[in-house]
Amino acid sequence: MNSPTTIVWSSFDGRFSDSPRALYERLRAERDDLHHVWLVRDELRHTFPTDVTLVTSRTPEAARALESADLVFASSHIEVEWEKKPGATYVQTWHGTPLKTVHWDVLWAPEGKLEQLDRDVQRWDLLLSPNPHATRFLTQAFRWEGELLESGYPRNDVLSAPRHDARRAEVRDALGIDPGTTVVLYAPTWRDAEGYDTSLDVPVRLELDRFGEALGEDHVLLLRAHNMVAGRWHVDDHDWLRDVSLTPPDVADLYCAADVMVTDYSSTMFDWAVTGRPLLYLASDLEQYGSVTRGFYLDLWPDAPGPVLRSTEELLDALRDLPGLEQEYAERYAAFRERFTPHEDGHATDRVLRHLGLLG
Structure with a gap:
């Protein structure tokens, strides 16, 4: 893929956390040619780095930021309506190995909720998985037929890291x-x-x-x-x-x-x-x-x-x-x-970024 200039990050509807955070921090340490935008819950603005662009999640401004992005990373569904621009890539890191059922496999959800969330699934280009069990059931639950990378979770690298x-x-x-x-x-x-x-x-x-x-x-x-x-x-x-x-x-x-x-x-x-x-x-x-x-x-x-x-x-x-x-x-x-945890060796972040051509 061509090197993106604008990356929009979303974690749990506005936190500075999870695999998007791990990927972001690695990129910030290695590259200075990318523009980063984080979707944020206003009450959590103080937890974000001071030198990053923040946009309130679930707002028209968030939709505009997403529509201008070359690359989007999210750890869960982005619950705002937006249209992915041609050539953009949306990476869904997801946020856990499924023990309990998710998406189309759940026993109950409010009327129309799964259809709303599924509109976000249709925008995904790459889905990350931490292990074979997750690969099986995430693809089943999301009816996913697109690209999947069984990489381990970037968010867990810190648990094996020297720091x-x-x-x-x-x-x-x-x-x-x-x-x-x-x-x-x-x-x-x-x-x-x-x-x-x-x-x-x-x-x-x-x-x-x-x-x-x-x-x-x-x-x-x-x-x-x-x-x-x-x-x-x-x-x-x-x-x-x-x-x-x-x-x-x-x-x-x-x-x-x-x-x-x-x-x-x-x-x-x-x-x-x-x-x-x-x-x-x-x-x-x-x-x-x-x-x-x-x-x-x-x-x-x-x-x-x-x-x-x-x-x-x-x-x-x-x-x-x-x-x-x-x-x-x-x-x-x-x-x-x-x-x-077969892939949790402290190097999942680099595997994902290299797969996307963002690290050499």
């Missing part, structure tokens, strides 16, 4: 976490009804007071809501608690900072596995989610790389003996990593 330890220290310091503190990252997925109906309360499915009582002296809990419901958890302030749903904007920073992750059905589990650190599941609504709410592509649970827990009390018991858990689940964890 990982330095970034870990930087993030923990920025969050005010003392050395020696055990950091627990709680990063569940969203429930479809809560995401689509913004009038609904979004509960935290972990009993925070019990966590504080049991582990608050030497643990810090990081709460990371899914992008679809970020900003809708209402939690009290505590020394042992940080709501990091909006900042830092990039969940990779939290992967670096944390010692253990708790999730449910989120694709964060596959990225977290790159770290090799303990992974626990708090899945109180497992049957409901799998059969009614969304549905799964695979029955992960009999061979899960960590314990599948049904209550906060079970979770607290598990967190008290992480070395024992690591030993108990070592073989399952190794098999999980072999299956779902």
Whole structure:
């Protein structure tokens, strides 16, 4: 492809994060002949570099920026109507290995929603995939017959990079976490009804007071809501608690900072596995989610790389003996990593940029 002059970047409708961020930072370090435009949520403008052009997402200005772009990168659907100019290339990095069903495979979506999102799919030129499982089900869900690059995820390169330890220290310091503190990252997925109906309360499915009582002296809990419901958890302030749903904007920073992750059905589990650190599941609504709410592509649970827990009390018991858990689940964890992280070697960013002719 011809070298583009204008690149528009979009991550989760306006964050400075995910694979678009990793690709952008690599290009900025290597080339100074490109004009970069980021789509932004206005409340997150302060999290972006000061020397980049920002355009508010989901606005006529965003549509005009996209229509003038030579190259577009996005980590999810761009939900604004625009017409791709002739010769432009749209790279969809996507944002996770699918455990729960997506797009045309979901059990339910608001009327007309999938048709709206599918108009964005029709603009894509290249779809990235992290592993063979994702390749199979992303192509199925999007009915994708275009070009696909199974590259690994650029966003995960930092987890294998030489700067990982330095970034870990930087993030923990920025969050005010003392050395020696055990950091627990709680990063569940969203429930479809809560995401689509913004009038609904979004509960935290972990009993925070019990966590504080049991582990608050030497643990810090990081709460990371899914992008679809970020900003809708209402939690009290505590020394042992940080709501990091909006900042830092990039969940990779939290992967670096944390010692253990708790999730449910989120694709964060596959990225977290790159770290090799303990992974626990708090899945109180497992049957409901799998059969009614969304549905799964695979029955992960009999061979899960960590314990599948049904209550906060079970979770607290598990967190008290992480070395024992690591030993108990070592073989399952190794098999999980072999299956779902085969390309996560710290070089996915360069593979993608070289494929596009953007790096030599």
